[in-house]
Every structure is written in C-alpha cells, then in structure tokens.
Amino acid sequence: MSAIRHCAIIGGGVIGGGWAARFLANGLDVTVFDPHPEAERRLREMVALGTRSLRRLVAAPLPPEGQLRFAGSLAEAVAEADLVQESAPEIEHVKQRILAEIDHYAKPTALVCSSTSGLLPTRISSEMAHPERFLVAHPFNPVYLLPLVELCGGEHTDAASIERAQAFFAGIGMHSLHVRKEIDGFIADRLLEALWREALWLVHDGVATVAEVDDAIRFGAGLRWAFMGTFQIYRLAGGEAGMRHFMAQFGPALKLPWTKLMDVPDLTEAFLDELAAQSDAQSGEWGFRALEAKRDDCLIGIMRSLQSQGFGAGNTLAAYEKKLREGQKPVEPLRLYEGTVAQDWVDYNGHMNESRYLEIFGYATDALLARIGMDDAMLARGFSYYTVETHLRHLGEITGDERFVSTTQIIGHDTKRIHLFHRLHHDDGRLLATGEQMMLHVDTAKHKACEAAPEVLELLSALAAAHRGLPVPSEAGRGIGMK
Amino acid sequence: MSAIRHCAIIGGGVIGGGWAARFLANGLDVTVFDPHPEAERRLREMVALGTRSLRRLVAAPLPPEGQLRFAGSLAEAVAEADLVQESAPEIEHVKQRILAEIDHYAKPTALVCSSTSGLLPTRISSEMAHPERFLVAHPFNPVYLLPLVELCGGEHTDAASIERAQAFFAGIGMHSLHVRKEIDGFIADRLLEALWREALWLVHDGVATVAEVDDAIRFGAGLRWAFMGTFQIYRLAGGEAGMRHFMAQFGPALKLPWTKLMDVPDLTEAFLDELAAQSDAQSGEWGFRALEAKRDDCLIGIMRSLQSQGFGAGNTLAAYEKKLREGQKPVEPLRLYEGTVAQDWVDYNGHMNESRYLEIFGYATDALLARIGMDDAMLARGFSYYTVETHLRHLGEITGDERFVSTTQIIGHDTKRIHLFHRLHHDDGRLLATGEQMMLHVDTAKHKACEAAPEVLELLSALAAAHRGLPVPSEAGRGIGMK
Numbered sequence: 001m002s003a004i005r006h007c008a009i010i011g012g013g014v015i016g017g018g019w020a021a022r023f024l025a026n027g028l029d030v031t032v033f034d035p036h037p038e039a040e041r042r043l044r045e046m047v048a049l050g051t052r053s054l055r056r057l058v059a060a061p062l063p064p065e066g067q068l069r070f071a072g073s074l075a076e077a078v079a080e081a082d083l084v085q086e087s088a089p090e091i092e093h094v095k096q097r098i099l100a101e102i103d104h105y106a107k108p109t110a111l112v113c114s115s116t117s118g119l120l121p122t123r124i125s126s127e128m129a130h131p132e133r134f135l136v137a138h139p140f141n142p143v144y145l146l147p148l149v150e151l152c153g154g155e156h157t158d159a160a161s162i163e164r165a166q167a168f169f170a171g172i173g174m175h176s177l178h179v180r181k182e183i184d185g186f187i188a189d190r191l192l193e194a195l196w197r198e199a200l201w202l203v204h205d206g207v208a209t210v211a212e213v214d215d216a217i218r219f220g221a222g223l224r225w226a227f228m229g230t231f232q233i234y235r236l237a238g239g240e241a242g243m244r245h246f247m248a249q250f251g252p253a254l255k256l257p258w259t260k261l262m263d264v265p266d267l268t269e270a271f272l273d274e275l276a277a278q279s280d281a282q283s284g285e286w287g288f289r290a291l292e293a294k295r296d297d298c299l300i301g302i303m304r305s306l307q308s309q310g311f312g313a314g315n316t317l318a319a320y321e322k323k324l325r326e327g328q329k330p331v332e333p334l335r336l337y338e339g340t341v342a343q344d345w346v347d348y349n350g351h352m353n354e355s356r357y358l359e360i361f362g363y364a365t366d367a368l369l370a371r372i373g374m375d376d377a378m379l380a381r382g383f384s385y386y387t388v389e390t391h392l393r394h395l396g397e398i399t400g401d402e403r404f405v406s407t408t409q410i411i412g413h414d415t416k417r418i419h420l421f422h423r424l425h426h427d428d429g430r431l432l433a434t435g436e437q438m439m440l441h442v443d444t445a446k447h448k449a450c451e452a453a454p455e456v457l458e459l460l461s462a463l464a465a466a467h468r469g470l471p472v473p474s475e476a477g478r479g480i481g482m483k
Numbered sequence: 484m485s486a487i488r489h490c491a492i493i494g495g496g497v498i499g500g501g502w503a504a505r506f507l508a509n510g511l512d513v514t515v516f517d518p519h520p521e522a523e524r525r526l527r528e529m530v531a532l533g534t535r536s537l538r539r540l541v542a543a544p545l546p547p548e549g550q551l552r553f554a555g556s557l558a559e560a561v562a563e564a565d566l567v568q569e570s571a572p573e574i575e576h577v578k579q580r581i582l583a584e585i586d587h588y589a590k591p592t593a594l595v596c597s598s599t600s601g602l603l604p605t606r607i608s609s610e611m612a613h614p615e616r617f618l619v620a621h622p623f624n625p626v627y628l629l630p631l632v633e634l635c636g637g638e639h640t641d642a643a644s645i646e647r648a649q650a651f652f653a654g655i656g657m658h659s660l661h662v663r664k665e666i667d668g669f670i671a672d673r674l675l676e677a678l679w680r681e682a683l684w685l686v687h688d689g690v691a692t693v694a695e696v697d698d699a700i701r702f703g704a705g706l707r708w709a710f711m712g713t714f715q716i717y718r719l720a721g722g723e724a725g726m727r728h729f730m731a732q733f734g735p736a737l738k739l740p741w742t743k744l745m746d747v748p749d750l751t752e753a754f755l756d757e758l759a760a761q762s763d764a765q766s767g768e769w770g771f772r773a774l775e776a777k778r779d780d781c782l783i784g785i786m787r788s789l790q791s792q793g794f795g796a797g798n799t800l801a802a803y804e805k806k807l808r809e810g811q812k813p814v815e816p817l818r819l820y821e822g823t824v825a826q827d828w829v830d831y832n833g834h835m836n837e838s839r840y841l842e843i844f845g846y847a848t849d850a851l852l853a854r855i856g857m858d859d860a861m862l863a864r865g866f867s868y869y870t871v872e873t874h875l876r877h878l879g880e881i882t883g884d885e886r887f888v889s890t891t892q893i894i895g896h897d898t899k900r901i902h903l904f905h906r907l908h909h910d911d912g913r914l915l916a917t918g919e920q921m922m923l924h925v926d927t928a929k930h931k932a933c934e935a936a937p938e939v940l941e942l943l944s945a946l947a948a949a950h951r952g953l954p955v956p957s958e959a960g961r962g963i964g965m966k
Contacts, residue, residue: 140703148703188699194681214712220623220631225705229697243762279726301788359838479960
C-alpha cells in the first residue's frame with residue numbers, strides 16, 4: 001500500500017482543524033472542504049495555533065510543513081488524497097451521505113476515516129461501495145496535541161485497513177486504541193459521557209455551578225487521570241492489598257445512590273441559558289483564543305513532564321521524537337575550538353578550573369560568530385551577540401598538558417537569539433563537559449536587544465538548518481535540582 | 484478559636500496515612516489510632532513516601548516536621564487534638580459510632596472532620612452530642628499531594644466550623660470546595676462514580692480490558708482534566724461560538740445510548756477475579772510501592788508544570804509556597820567575595836568576559852567551603868567538593884575598574900551535595916548576574932562521590948538552616964530555552 005502523503009479533510013471545524021494542524025506539521029499536504037463561509041479563516045487560525053503548539057511540544061526536528069489548500073467541492077478535495085478524514089456534524093444520515101460521496105470520488109487506494117465520537121461504523125458506512133477501506137479514527141481535542149485516537153472498524157472493514165491506520169497514526173505521534181467491539185460511544189466517550197451526564201445533573205439540580213463541577217475534577221482526580229486511568233488509580237487506593245481489596249472496600253458503595261441513574265436532564269432553554277451564563281462567568285477573564293492557547297501550553301507542560309517521568313503519554317511523545325530523529329541524515333556538530341590545558345588553568349583540585357571550561361566554550365562561540373559574519377566590521381557598526389545564559393555540566397576531569405576538542409551544535413535560533421550546545425571532549429574521546437548557552441544580538445550603544453543583520457541571519461539559518469538533523473541533547477533545557 | 488497544632492487521625496489506611504503525611508510535613512503533631520495489627524508499619528511507610536513527595540513538590544521552606552505518635556485507644560488519640568480527622572471504613576453505622584466516641588473524648592474546642600467519600604454528614608453525625616463542630620472534609624488520594632478537599636456540613640454544623648476548616652486546609656496547601664447541598668457522593672465522587680460504573684460495564688461486557696479503559700482516559704481526556712474540567716473543555720470544543728453552540732451540537736448525542744443507564748454490574752466472584760487478573764496484568768512490571776512513587780512523581784511534575792503556567796492546581800501550589808515563605812524570618816545571603824574588575828578581564832565587547840563571572844562565583848564557593856571546614860587538611864585527606872553543574876544568567880554589564888559584590892545562598896543540600904545560588908551585584912546595587920551551582924563531595928583519589936565528614940555536614944546544615952528562611956529564587960531549577 002502506498003505511503004500516505006496527501007490528506008483530505010471533509011469538515012473544517014474544531015476537529016477537522018485539529019487534524020489539519022497535526023497533518024501539516026508532520027509534512028503531509030492537506031486539502032480541506034467545508035462549505036461554511038467562515039471555514040477558511042477559522043481553520044487557518046486553528047492551524048496557526050496547532051502547528052505552534054505541536055512545535056513547542058516536540059523536541060525533535062519535524063519535517064518541512066505540508067501545503068494547505070481549500071477545495072471548492074468534496075470531489076475536488078478528495079481526488080488526490082491517500083487518506084480522507086471525515087469530520088462532519090455528528091448526524092448519522094449526514095455522515096452516511098458524505099462517506100458515500102467520499103467513497104465515490106476518492107482514489108481506490110485511499111483510506112477513509114471518520115472522526116465520529118460514537119456513531120457505529122457499520123451504520124455510517126452503509127452507503128459506501130467500498131466499506132472495506134473505511135474505519136472510525138476518533139481523536140480528542142486538541143487533535144494536534146492529545147495522542148489518543150480510537151480505531152473502530154465496521155462489519156466490512158478489512159483488517160489491513162486497521163493496520164494501515166495504526167501505522168499511519170503512530171507515525172504522526174498518536175496512540176491508537178483499537179476498539180474491537182462496535183459499540184455506541186466506543187470506549188472513551190462512554191466514560192466521558194457518563195461523567196458529563198452526571199455533571200449536567202449537578203448543575204441542573206443546583207447542587208454545584210459549572211465552575212465548581214470543574215474544580216471538583218481539576219484539583220483532584222483530574223490530576224491523576226493525566227497519567228493513570230481509574231482502574232490503576234483505584235488499585236493504588238486499595239493499598240498494598242490491591243484490586244480485590246479495593247473492590248471489597250468500595251464495591252458496596254456502588255449500591256449507594258451516588259449517581260443519577262436515569263436519562264439526561266431536559267435541555268430546556270432556561271437550563272441552557274443557565275449553563276451558558278455559568279460557563280461565561282467561569283471563563284470571564286479569558287478570551288476564547290487565549291484560553292485555547294493556555295490549554296495547549298498546560299498540555300505541553302504536562303506531556304513533557306510525563307516524558308521526563310517515562311510514563312503514559314510521555315512515552316508516546318518519546319517514541320514520536322525518536323522516530324522523527326531516525327528519519328534524519330547524520331550531521332556532525334561544528335568542531336570550532338581545540339587546544340591543550342595550560343598549567344596555570346589547573347586549580348587546587350589538580351585539574352582544570354571550572355571557569356576555563358566557560359572560557360573555552362566562549363572561544364568556540366566566538367568562532368561560530370565569525371562564521372556567521374559577526375566580524376570586527378559588524379562590531380564597529382555597534383552590533384554583537386552577548387551571552388545571556390549558560391548551563392555547564394561537568395562530567396569528567398582534565399589536567400595540565402592534556403588535549404581537548406570542543407564541538408558546537410545550534411539547537412535553536414530566531415532573529416535575535418542563538419541557542420547553542422557545546423561539548424568539551426578529551427582527545428581520548430571522553431566527554432568532559434557540556435555547555436548550553438543562549439546568545440542575544442544587541443545594539444551595543446543602546447545596550448538593547450535587536451534583530452541581527454539579514455546577511456548574518458542567512459548564514460545562521462543555513463548552519464541551523466544543517467543541525468536540525470542532529471538529535472537535540474536530552475540535557476538541553478534542563479534545570480539544576482536535587483532529586 | 485485556638486490554632487490547630489495537634490491532629491488526631493482515627494483510621495490509618497491509605498486516606499488516614501495520607502492525612503498524616505500532609506499534617507506532619509506542615510509541622511503539625513499527629514496521633515494515630517488504628518486497631519489493625521499492621522497499622523503502624525503501613526502508616527510509617529505511607530508517611531515516608533508522603534513527606535518525601537510533598538517536599539519534592541513544594542519549593543519553599545516547610546516547617547520542621549511534626550511528631551508522630553500511635554495511641555492505644557481512640558480516647559487517648561483524641562485527648563490533646565485540636566482537629567480530629569476520622570478516616571474509618573465507609574460504613575454508616577461504623578462512622579456514627581466512631582464519631583460519637585470522638586465527640587465524647589475530644590476537647591470542646593476541637594474540630595471534628597470525616598473523610599467520607601459520600602455518606603451524608605447529618606446522618607453520620609446523628610449520635611454526636613456536638614454536631615455543630617463537625618463537617619465532612621473529603622480528600623483525594625494521595626492526600627499529601629492532591630489539593631482538593633470537599634467540605635460539607637450537616638444540618639447542625641456551625642458556619643464557623645466550615646470557616647475554621649477552610650482556613651486550616653488552605654494553610655496546609657489545599658483547595659477547599661464547599662459543597663453547599665448535602666448530597667450522597669458530594670460533587671467529585673458523583674462524577675467519579677458515574678465514570679467508574681461505566682468503566683465496570685465496559686470490562687464486564689468484554690468491550691475493553693482494564694488497561695484499555697485506562698488508556699482511553701490517560702492518553703486523551705485525562706490529560707485535559709488535570710487543569711480544566713469538563714465544562715470548560717467542552718466550551719473550547721464548541722469553537723468560537725462557545726457553550727450554547729457546543730450544547731446545540733452535542734446535546735442531541737446525550738439522547739444516544741452512550742452509557743449504561745442502569746445499575747452496576749453484579750460483582751460476582753467470576754467478575755471480580757477477571758477484574759483483579761486484568762489489573763495485575765496492567766501493572767505487571769510495577770510493584771505497589773514503586774507504582775505509588777511513580778504516581779507521586781508524575782503528579783509533582785504536573786503540578787509544578789501547571790505552576791509555571793499559572794493555572795489550576797499550580798496556583799494553589801504557588802499560594803501555598805508564598806504563605807510558607809511569609810512565615811519565615813528575614814535572613815541575608817552570605818557576602819563572600821567582592822573586588823574590582825581587572826582591565827584584562829574585559830573582552831572585545833568592552834565589558835567583563837563571561838568566564839570571569841564564573842571565576843568570581845568560584846571564589847565565592849571556595850569561601851563558602853572554607854566556612855564549612857573544607858580546608859587544606861581536608862583536601863590532604865583526599866576530600867573536596869567539585870562543581871558538577873552551573874547555570875549563569877547575565878542581566879547587566881560591568882567594565883574595568885568597577886567594583887562588584889558577590890552573595891551566596893544555600894538552596895539545598897544533602898550528605899553529598901550543595902545546591903548554591905550566587906548573585907553578582909555592581910556596587911551601585913544593580914544585579915549583574917546569577918549563578919546557580921551544584922557541588923558534589925568527592926573522594927579525590929577514587930574520583931567518586933562520597934559523603935562529607937560529619938563535622939562538615941554539621942557546619943553546612945547550620946548555614947543551610949539559616950538560609951531556609953530566604954525565598955528560593957524563582958530562577959532556580961529553570962532550564963534555558965526559547966519560548
């Protein structure tokens with residue numbers, strides 16, 4: 001089966017927009033069809049936030065961004081696609097019709113997926129001529145950050161289509177959960193819906209406000225659910241004796257009337273007004289885009305934190321980064337400075353003093369700056385790069401008359417800054433120290449940061465582009481602390 | 484009302500043990516009564532993990548740990564207590580009896596709280612002579628880390644008791660949620676229970692395994708619930724149009740059969756065996772204590788990450804740390820090194836070269852080491868402190884012949900390490916740079932870390948104790964990065 005390089009997205013709402021961001025950031029071309037007059041503006045805004053957020057999350061080189069196009073019709077949108085992701089409204093007959101149309105216009109080799117949160121794949125694919133290449137791929141908002149995707153085939157879905165989807169979604173950093181039984185709401189939304197119904201009752205009955213219900217989650221159990229599900233959490237709540245003990249202890253409480261065991265509250269106008277008003281009050285100070293960006297930044301922090309713990313969604317992220325790095329050609333850091341330790345660099349401990357490590361890395365930085373055109377003439381024009389931060393790690397010792405080699409890797413840059421990672425090696429190859437530095441381009445007369453000259457940025461970008469293929473050192477960005 | 488300094492804990496299981504850890508780490512004395520023969524051993528293990536975890540979480544000086552005692556009877560346990568926290572089994576008549584007994588033996592001024600997850604306060608306090616000083620204070624496991632505590636009074640509870648509890652729990656770093664309507668399961672456990680019932684059905688009906696149900700949470704919605712509840716998350720899922728739009732879009736799905744709208748599955752032996760077996764399989768590689776410690780470390784990472792985002796439980800933590808710091812007497816960092824910038828320390832940029840900053844901080848470190856007995860004799864015995872990490876931040880410029888002053892603060896230490904924070908000031912008071920360092924005590928002949936001599940540790944501990952009153956610099960522990 002051919003590789004998936006081009007994706008069509010049918011329906012450009014919050015879910016379609018989230019898919020677009022994830023696909024584009026992974027170097028896939030995307031064509032969107034959505035007849036809503038505001039669709040393109042909204043989707044471009046979502047993609048802007050989504051690609052920014054995914055880039056913040058992933059500490060590995062993402063491929064060059066894919067091309068985004070908008071098509072005037074469904075037929076045009078799916079014509080070239082290797083994967084069609086349907087994200088239309090959650091109405092069975094609408095999805096049936098759209099999926100039949102996708103099936104008609106898409107290439108025979110295209111995989112067709114639906115983002116439905118809970119409609120049955122057999123039913124929504126019932127009008128497709130080729131349901132064997134169809135499955136549900138149900139993501140979670142924001143689609144570009146949350147790793148989970150539930151995969152659920154219908155009666156006619158080929159096992160090969162499921163496998164193809166699993167490989168594809170893993171490749172773009174997702175965690176597939178294969179829902180083996182076709183069931184309304186699949187697994188995740190049955191759980192979410194149960195909690196959501198109870199939440200609606202609590203507000204409906206005046207027990208708690210929208211904000212109180214949310215606080216009851218995010219200051220308590222929600223903090224745990226970010227990395228362990230209910231079963232594993234309860235296993236620990238059972239103490240040493242485990243799950244059997246927990247069930248013996250809390251099983252009886254299941255018979256207590258702790259949930260509203262009935263249908264949902266009537267969504268009357270009055271109740272909906274109350275909900276909306278409370279929701280407005282809860283988010284009062286935050287505009288929609290600001291709250292969305294804050295949500296993303298919290299998720300990024302949580303997932304990176306879980307990665308450093310080697311747990312849950314952090315492992316999905318680590319596997320994704322590893323895969324991204326494997327795809328890169330080998331590149332070497334720059335070998336910019338080498339020499340011999342002078343005898344007067346040795347201190348009372350009998351080896352090179354710590355400040356000399358920084359002196360050596362300073363020479364390496366100067367050599368790098370020379371390569372990007374920061375010469376005497378530029379200095380005379382009143383421009384320089386100043387070090388604003390340094391993080392040194394000492395891993396070995398070197399003493400007088402021994403040889404050393406310093407290498408330098410560019411791990412980030414923008415128009416004002418260069419983020420460097422130096423390594424000092426003994427000439428026998430041992431790593432002696434690392435030095436991470438942030439350099440800031442300054443107007444030396446005004447003592448203020450300013451953008452570097454275009455010719456400097458051009459040379460810098462070329463070096464940085466080459467270094468994008470190097471693994472980002474796992475130590476980069478780390479702080480000092482006692483565990 | 485008198486301050487709460489002494490707490491009694493009745494019932495030393497997972498919840499009672501969690502309370503003990505939180506109370507002790509906050510400097511409160513704790514007396515425990517639990518008739519189980521293994522209670523003391525288990526509780527001490529829980530307290531060991533809990534105090535370790537809370538200290539990892541909180542970047543501010545916690546007071547000296549409280550005293551832990553075990554009492555031979557309930558009467559003895561509660562005699563001196565200002566607060567009694569009942570954490571007995573979740574059985575109504577058991578709680579009724581225990582609470583009546585507590586009421587009988589406790590001081591009249593003592594506040595009495597129950598940890599019940601969902602029993603009604605009016606009912607469980609029905610045999611108390613003084614129910615006005617009683618309320619539910621329902622925490623979440625692990626109690627020493629999760630900030631949420633639901634407070635719910637009964638019909639006879641005084642408003643003053645609720646207020647006293649709110650002030651007390653805020654003081655030990657918790658977020659109180661006042662449950663204003665007495666309702667089975669309060670707010671949080673109604674939500675948790677709804678999800679839990681659905682989870683049990685999914686396993687019972689063979690739709691998913693325990694591990695799959697958990698994955699459906701922790702790779703998706705659970706990551707969001709760590710900082711935003713269901714309502715705010717759904718508000719964002721509605722796109723720009725907000726909550727009303729979300730309800731219009733997804734309200735109809737509430738009528739779909741996405742949950743089991745009925746009672747719980749029968750907890751037959753066969754079903755319980757299946758649950759326990761799946762739970763064992765899920766956690767297979769992890770022992771109980773290891774999994775518990777991993778859970779804590781994930782929570783710590785998440786809450787510290789949310790603190791840097793200024794959101795949700797991160798704000799609770801920040802307020803707690805602020806309060807802890809306010810309680811401290813003013814202390815000054817050590818002024819260990821000062822001097823004049825030599826002309827040959829000035830580089831081509833016209834100000835002191837970066838490596839000289841580290842040289843100055845190195846002299847300050849040497850002065851500190853001299854104060855704790857790391858003299859020539861100790862060096863001759865083959866012991867020294869080596870710098871293993873340094874993080875410099877440059878905030879200003881200084882040039883030849885100008886005066887500088889360096890100060891040093893000890894922000895952490897153990898038997899092998901010293902975590903230092905230097906500041907370099909211009910003599911006009913401007914902060915020029917900060918230098919965070921980790922020093923490691925080494926056996927210089929073996930080139931290996933080892934514990935420092937007792938006389939060194941004694942001097943170091945005394946200096947460190949004085950510095951515990953200084954605010955921990957917000958820059959400490961930070962990494963270098965481009966936002």
